[in-house]
Amino acid sequence: QITLKESGPTLVKPTQTLTLTCTFSGFSLSTTGLGVGWIRQPPGKALEWLALIYWNDDKRYSPSLQSRLTITKDTSKNQMVLTMTNMDPVDTATYFCAHSQRENGPYYFDYWGQGILVTVSS
Amino acid sequence: QSALTQPPSVSAAPGQKVTISCSGSNSNIGNNYVCWYQQLPGTAPKLLIYDNYKRSSGIPDRFSGSKSGTSATLGITGLQTGDEADYYCGTRDSILSSWVFGGGTKLTVL
Numbered sequence: 001q002i003t004l005k006e007s008g009p010t011l012v013k014p015t016q017t018l019t020l021t022c023t024f025s026g027f028s029l030s031t032t033g034l035g036v037g038w039i040r041q042p043p044g045k046a047l048e049w050l051a052l053i054y055w056n057d058d059k060r061y062s063p064s065l066q067s068r069l070t071i072t073k074d075t076s077k078n079q080m081v082l083t084m085t086n087m088d089p090v091d092t093a094t095y096f097c098a099h100s101q102r103e104n105g106p107y108y109f110d111y112w113g114q115g116i117l118v119t120v121s122s
Numbered sequence: 123q124s125a126l127t128q129p130p131s132v133s134a135a136p137g138q139k140v141t142i143s144c145s146g147s148n149s150n151i152g153n154n155y156v157c158w159y160q161q162l163p164g165t166a167p168k169l170l171i172y173d174n175y176k177r178s179s180g181i182p183d184r185f186s187g188s189k190s191g192t193s194a195t196l197g198i199t200g201l202q203t204g205d206e207a208d209y210y211c212g213t214r215d216s217i218l219s220s221w222v223f224g225g226g227t228k229l230t231v232l
Contacts, residue, residue, distance in 0.1 A: 037221075039167075046124055046210065046223055046224070046225045046226045047159075047167065047210055047212070047223040047226070048223070049212075049220060049221035049222070049223065052221070060219070062220055063218060063219060063220055096166055096167070103172070103173055103176070104155060104173050105154060105155025105156075105157075105172065105173045105174070105213075105214075106154055106155060106213065106214035106221070107214075107221075108157045108169060108172040108173075108212075109157075109159075109167070109169060109212075110169045110172070110178060111169075112166040112167055112168070113166065114165075114166055115166050
C-alpha cells in the first residue's frame with residue numbers, strides 16, 4: 001500500500017524559506033522509473049505543478065518557479081524535501097506530494113498525500 | 123491562466139451521462155497523453171484516467187477518457203451524487219517543459 005504524507009510549517013512569514021518534507025511508504029524512490037512530485041493548490045483555485053524528482057536523482061522544476069525551488073531525496077529515509085525561498089502571500093496554498101510513474105505517456109501522479117495548507121502572512 | 127482549458131462547471135441528473143472537455147495545443151495535448159483527476163471536496167486529487175483512456179486501479183468503467191487532436195474528453199455515465207467533485211485534466215507541455223493542469227470543472231449532480 002502506497003502512502004505519502006506532507007509535513008512542515010503551516011504558517012511562514014513573507015521572505016522566509018519554506019521547507020516541506022514528504023514521507024512515503026509502500027515504494028522505494030530507488031526503483032527504476034519512479035518519481036515523486038510536488039503540486040500545490042491555492043484556496044479555491046486550480047492545481048499547479050511545482051517539481052518532480054526521479055529515481056535516478058534527475059530533477060524537473062516549474063520554469064516559473066525554478067529559481068526559488070530545490071528538491072532532494074533521502075532514499076534511506078523514504079523522504080523527499082522541497083524548499084521554496086522568498087515566500088510571498090500569493091504562495092499560500094495546499095501543497096501536495098505525489099507518487100509518479102509512467103507507462104506510454106508522460107509521468108502521471110497516481111498516489112497523493114493528504115496535503116498541507118501553508119499560509120504566508122506576517 | 124491555465125495552459126489547458128476546461129468549462130468551469132457542468133451538471134446533469136443522477137443516472138445520466140456527462141462529458142467534460144479539455145482543450146490544449148500541439149505543445150501539450152496534441153503531442154502527449156492526457157490524465158484526468160477527481161477531487162472530492164476537502165480531499166486530495168485522485169487519478170481516474172492516464173494515457174488518454176486507461177483507468178487507474180479501482181476506477182469503475184463508468185469513467186472513460188478519449189483524445190482527439192488537441193482536445194481530450196472525460197465521460198461519466200450513470201451519474202451518482204458521490205461523483206460531485208472538481209475534475210482536472212493534465213499532461214506535459216513540451217514547450218513549457220512543465221506538467222500542466224486545466225482550470226478544473228465542477229460537476230454538480232442535480
